[in-house]
Amino acid sequence: MPDFNAVLATLEQELGWQRELYKDFHRQPELSLQEHATARAIEDRLTGWGYAVQRIGGTGVVGVLENGTGVCVLARADIDALPVTEATGLDYASTATGTDSDGSTVGVMHACGHDMHITALLGAAKLLADQRGAWSGTYIALFQPAEETAAGARAMLDDGLAAKVPRPDVALAQHVMATEAGTIGTTAGPILSAGDSIRITVHGRGAHGSMPHNSVDPVVLAASIVLRLQTIVSRETMPGEFAVVTVGASNAGSKPNIIADRAVLLLNIRTYDTELRGRVIAAIERIVRGECAAAGSPREPEFEYYDQYPLTTNDAAANAKVTGAFTAHFGNGVVYHAAPQTASEDFSRVPDAFGVPYVYWVVGSVPRDVYRDAVEQGTVAQDIPANHSPFFAPAIDPTLGVATQAHVVAALAYLAKGK
Amino acid sequence: MPDFNAVLATLEQELGWQRELYKDFHRQPELSLQEHATARAIEDRLTGWGYAVQRIGGTGVVGVLENGTGVCVLARADIDALPVTEATGLDYASTATGTDSDGSTVGVMHACGHDMHITALLGAAKLLADQRGAWSGTYIALFQPAEETAAGARAMLDDGLAAKVPRPDVALAQHVMATEAGTIGTTAGPILSAGDSIRITVHGRGAHGSMPHNSVDPVVLAASIVLRLQTIVSRETMPGEFAVVTVGASNAGSKPNIIADRAVLLLNIRTYDTELRGRVIAAIERIVRGECAAAGSPREPEFEYYDQYPLTTNDAAANAKVTGAFTAHFGNGVVYHAAPQTASEDFSRVPDAFGVPYVYWVVGSVPRDVYRDAVEQGTVAQDIPANHSPFFAPAIDPTLGVATQAHVVAALAYLAKGK
Amino acid sequence: MPDFNAVLATLEQELGWQRELYKDFHRQPELSLQEHATARAIEDRLTGWGYAVQRIGGTGVVGVLENGTGVCVLARADIDALPVTEATGLDYASTATGTDSDGSTVGVMHACGHDMHITALLGAAKLLADQRGAWSGTYIALFQPAEETAAGARAMLDDGLAAKVPRPDVALAQHVMATEAGTIGTTAGPILSAGDSIRITVHGRGAHGSMPHNSVDPVVLAASIVLRLQTIVSRETMPGEFAVVTVGASNAGSKPNIIADRAVLLLNIRTYDTELRGRVIAAIERIVRGECAAAGSPREPEFEYYDQYPLTTNDAAANAKVTGAFTAHFGNGVVYHAAPQTASEDFSRVPDAFGVPYVYWVVGSVPRDVYRDAVEQGTVAQDIPANHSPFFAPAIDPTLGVATQAHVVAALAYLAKGK
């Protein structure tokens, strides 16, 4: 095992500025593809530490540190925030607002912990830059915009990422989760599901609310569709197979006495299997078309697919290498085997574009006592605010330290001299 | 029968300015309780013709013309427009926008024909003012705001209407409908249903879209309620009994991958029977509470009742008197027996406040050929834009002339000398 | 008005044997098209009284009494019983069993009062036969089998009824109802709805209950159809228009852990309008096909139409004549204006085959005090056993007397001398 401590010697000192920077990012979150101030803050630091820095994909930032012969490691952090109005009551809570994709003004919050991702990767980038003698090869610190809308990785690739940076041998990324702070979860194989969003518009015929016989009622049509969609998971999916079909939004009409002429459903699908994903989508279309026929709908329904997230599957060998390094460094009781998560990510587009293996791990963020009490009392779901909650509030310590070390250790598993 | 023609002699001349005024009102519609310019235009004219004019209930306008001994007739027109974006393509189409009750900017349109009601009543008011020698008694021309929100009649009454004008002996009102222009429909007894709106909020528990097991899904709950509500009419109401339960709006969620924490349903109910109305409302509450229990909803549902419209029931004797006058004046083929309508009105609050009888009739507005073709081909529902449609476009002629005459004739049935 | 009392002079004496005969019929009910003993009992009596008697349509019996010149009146009674196990506790209650159309053994009961119909018409036939001097013309007493299955009138017509009896000028029929005994309800125009039954078979794919993904679940499919069918009345029928769509039976599967391969729905439809009936049936087929498509059903659904009942519409002039006679004979407080009933009958096929007018009226059968108490307390639906209930128990008096008189009086309205 490499000597991680050579590189981590000044960790406590770095955590000083990291904590303040984390609070700054938390106070000033920016929505997807609008991460202008965030990108500048990252650029400035990377440049200062000697990285060759490029803007790629608008608000994407990549710093490359070439440090002699050896393999090339790419580490990625996502940097965008969510249209959520913060309710944590923290003294560094966000009061920012932004303009959402539909033009509305919304509260903005780092409710998914990307501020932690940025700060930890910046810390690792600084440590590696400061201790170039301890390792050899190339380190790429990649800060990606717009993970929340599944647009950021693609934007960087569309802007030529693959041609603008050295081809990595492995890619690394991490995510803070509402689990016990101080722990790291890894797994070989699938760790995050594929995700798809669908906007379905079904058509009725509008009428005065008192004249239903002149209408094709889209509220009733949408209700029938929503209930029927439940059967894709309950009846059409093999018991125990992972599939989620969520109708996150179902909206029709705005007045009690006007029957509207359409309903709009927003669906989100999660699967761990490409073939199953295809079957689920086919079932959705079949059900929606059948229900429209049953309703006498005057026009074909419309399906718009968007926010499509790829499957995230850790390479077995790379995961073993990184997990081994984590275990060697952190000791017992920290690294555990993570179950596949129901969430999705667009990180894998980057290594997939290069055709290289990757490892994605999760880092806990809830104070140990709080978490263990909730587990004991069976109240995790109610009491522990999860990612995307307006109450999501990672404990800065030990989370930031662990996350910073994790990036250093995982990189050194590939880059350390004399391992 | 009175000599209606003495008063109607200058009708063609009046129709000249009425047509232009109608187009002006149509171009410049105003939302409920915001009818400021409309009210001023009415005031100016009534004042000019010698009426004693008062503002009552904000944008309500009442003109009283005392013309010797005799009975007192109150004629009412409603004056507000709807949050509908006009799509008629008429050269006098509205391009106006307004601020809806929820703060949003909306297109505004006289999509219910109130512009026709105003202009016809103004025409009648002028004709009666010009020919005071032909009649004796008191004529009250009442222009009521906010019929569309069921708030206007109550606003005028709350502002002291009953004390500010002479007590009428009878009240009259009319409505343009998407039936054959040149016809008038009357009936004794119920002609418009009672109407109630209910805002129902049901509570779920929000969660990430990929974690339905942490949620109580309000989209599914709302869908179950919508389908179950259908059974109130299909199973709980005696076949042939008039009841409408429309869920005009069902809205929950705004993102595909976020399970929301509530759904809001806007219901509209129509009945012709107070006891049945009570049973329908009880059934709605029972079903919503039962479905919330089935869902494991964490909070009681909330019911907010609003936009409550009274039953409109024509007095048999007054209807016979007015119908007789219409038949005498218009001749055969114009006046028909109208079936009870599924719509509602707040007009009856005014005569009910005085405890006096009233007559409400309907006036056709679709060119005869167009209407008869649609009837023949069974395409009325699809081809004839009804009230509240963005395509609703009354034929100015003969509609305006018939509606003006109807007000004159109905009034003279009570006021004409020597009848 | 004719002198009804000349013919009714011996009514009390006839009621003596009628009461016993009624109890006999009640004790020995026979299912549709199996009314062998019943038909023989009718034949014997009619023959004894001088009627020319024929068997028509298997268990149908027609007696013709030609009595000089004049018009011809046909009076009809239906004679079959129901597959219902009697629960009245009467000392003359039925304990009979029979073989239902599906081969099963069932309790049999005159749960619809046809025993009263037979006995009253026999009484009238005897009175008219005994008093031939009081009237002139032809009286046809027709006893029809299988009203409950809509097969009996057609069976008699198929067997040549129209050629085997004189053409009547008017046809008469009555029905006992669970309303106040001693009253008679009449109306011009529609009095009974058209009725249709549909057997719908929808196809799934069977599988072990633990392997839903291998199935197309017919239980879920049937449930979706049942809920969607509610919208035909709630949304597709004009409010206040009479339409009933009842799914009387929905059956699928027999074991908890076996997913069946089909579901069978039995529907009953009631309408008062041929065009609406067509729309309702089209909507049912549209909904079932749409839901099967949504389910991915492997085979087209099957629709079998049966038990089709025609509309029963009283001729206005004939109804006025008969109602007038009733009012003259029974005096005030007996004859009332009946609202259209939700039930159906096949009686009208007979006059329709001849192209002649008919009158159908209803006769109350619940003791006055019992009925009025239930009305007062709003408990009619719960407390008064209606037709087809195992507790249905007409009060013999005064029901039998009133029903016998009604047939005599209605016939004499056409046949009495010197009216």
Add this chain to the structure above:
Amino acid sequence: MPDFNAVLATLEQELGWQRELYKDFHRQPELSLQEHATARAIEDRLTGWGYAVQRIGGTGVVGVLENGTGVCVLARADIDALPVTEATGLDYASTATGTDSDGSTVGVMHACGHDMHITALLGAAKLLADQRGAWSGTYIALFQPAEETAAGARAMLDDGLAAKVPRPDVALAQHVMATEAGTIGTTAGPILSAGDSIRITVHGRGAHGSMPHNSVDPVVLAASIVLRLQTIVSRETMPGEFAVVTVGASNAGSKPNIIADRAVLLLNIRTYDTELRGRVIAAIERIVRGECAAAGSPREPEFEYYDQYPLTTNDAAANAKVTGAFTAHFGNGVVYHAAPQTASEDFSRVPDAFGVPYVYWVVGSVPRDVYRDAVEQGTVAQDIPANHSPFFAPAIDPTLGVATQAHVVAALAYLAKGK
């Protein structure tokens, strides 16, 4: 590894009578707890081979062969058939009928392969009895009735099984499946789910089909429940967690024009987790009660739990021992890692009563070519008749030979001398 071949030397010879006996059992299947002839046939053979034979639990048969010192192995086969009418067309197909639990006459078939289980275990019992020199210890061959109704294991235990036979050290059982013949699937941990059946009766109020307003319609209530129950798996269960909620039967009403007064639902539940099982059952009760409340149901619903199957979880060490023996004996390509099955069994009640480990494995029965073709073409679900299908037809060869060997090999893993 022990020398399995010493015991299996005469396998081919045994298979001669085994094939004929298998066909006999297949021709003469007997329903649960009615396996009288089957039990006698087993008894006779075991007795003949020197086993100490007892009847336990009515039609349960246990043969004990004490053969010196050593561990005690219990091997179990289930012996009952199903109420399925065979449709295989085999020349040894069953034409038997029986009386089902509801009194009806039904076709009877070994549609689950228990005839194979009996014959294979008898073959193993004979081989072990013939070659007592090759092993030492005690062998218990247990033939259990009524697996299909979850009643047989309990019946044997209730009849004192635990006191009547030596305490085993390990228990063994196998099941033929519709997978590739010649293969054996094993796994440590859960291999069969827990299963529960529930009979739910919900109450409406009956009425004539034309008078829905007098009813509480149980058909609509049942439909609402069926659709709502889908959400237990689709929304309340963690994605990827194994849970099945099948409504195998939903029955209400028998006539189109009679609204029934109740509906009966038969549910089957499968889970791999006791806590989840509890949550699923609680959700079912909550949903049914909520829907009954929504319907205005006049009586509380009734829940009857029956056919409850325990979880089947292989002991890791015992499974490793047996799997190792299988691999050693059968060589490569035969033994595979089986995924948990969705089916259930009551076998585990027996070892659980003794508190000893057990191993349960599955044996393929579909000719290799047929199976591989279906896999290749993705038509396994449609083309390969599974257990409980009227077309289920295990290939006698090589299935019977493999299943016989499997019992011998697994037993010898514990009993063989000098291993």
